[in-house]
Amino acid sequence: GENVEQHPSTLSVQEGDSAVIKCTYSDSASNYFPWYKQELGKRPQLIIDIRSNVGEKKDQRIAVTLNKTAKHFSLHITETQPEDSAVYFCTRYNFNKFYFGSGTKLNVKP
Amino acid sequence: GAVVSQHPSWVICKSGTSVKIECRSLDFQATTMFWYRQFPKQSLMLMATSNEGSKATYEQGVEKDKFLINHASLTLSTLTVTSAHPEDSSFYICSASSWGTSTDTQYFGPGTRLTVL
Numbered sequence: 001g002e003n004v005e006q007h008p009s010t011l012s013v014q015e016g017d018s019a020v021i022k023c024t025y026s027d028s029a030s031n032y033f034p035w036y037k038q039e040l041g042k043r044p045q046l047i048i049d050i051r052s053n054v055g056e057k058k059d060q061r062i063a064v065t066l067n068k069t070a071k072h073f074s075l076h077i078t079e080t081q082p083e084d085s086a087v088y089f090c091t092r093y094n095f096n097k098f099y100f101g102s103g104t105k106l107n108v109k110p
Numbered sequence: 111g112a113v114v115s116q117h118p119s120w121v122i123c124k125s126g127t128s129v130k131i132e133c134r135s136l137d138f139q140a141t142t143m144f145w146y147r148q149f150p151k152q153s154l155m156l157m158a159t160s161n162e163g164s165k166a167t168y169e170q171g172v173e174k175d176k177f178l179i180n181h182a183s184l185t186l187s188t189l190t191v192t193s194a195h196p197e198d199s200s201f202y203i204c205s206a207s208s209w210g211t212s213t214d215t216q217y218f219g220p221g222t223r224l225t226v227l
Contacts, residue, residue, distance in 0.1 A: 043220045043221055045218075103153050
């Protein structure tokens with residue numbers, strides 16, 4: 001189907017710890033997987049993305065992994081900071097449409 | 111980076127009135143614009159995909175006669191909520207894809223918060 005399953009819905013970590021958010025999908029034709037961070041009342045901001053021909057991508061404290069065979073991808077944030085607190089959405093792209101996961105509210109406690 | 115603006119940022123209207131929301135790409139030409147609706151504490155739900163010069167493609171369950179979309183130029187798309195009712199109150203966000211670069215990258219507008227009394 002079209003849905004992207006995202007877990008967990010909420011995640012609370014201590015500052016400095018790592019956070020992992022996981023998503024699964026069923027449409028094997030999806031070829032692009034961006035992640036967005038949304039602060040309350042603001043627009044979603046692209047934080048990292050990965051294409052289907054790559055298994056892993058890293059940008060400083062943020063990394064994304066993709067297992068296309070298993071149809072799941074994950075966001076990893078290391079050394080979390082209070083400013084990382086926000087709602088994170090995974091998305092998949094196919095046929096000129098983006099499909100969003102249900103979101104994960106990340107709370108980083110100082 | 112690419113900039114997308116929306117106007118107005120918020121609007122309060124009476125039930126039964128129509129509201130128009132504008133989405134503009136300021137420094138690039140957008141071949142495709144997307145309209146999303148986001149209810150509190152929920153995800154973004156795609157309402158329709160708008161291509162310049164052609165009719166919008168609506169997602170299942172979205173009434174095209176209620177949510178009128180016009181994409182008259184490569185930098186402007188409008189969403190008109192006709193005969194708005196309280197259940198239409200939501201955060202409406204547009205995004206635009208950039209021609210000439212990676213067309214699968216979307217840039218979001220800041221959103222419009224609609225409250226229908």
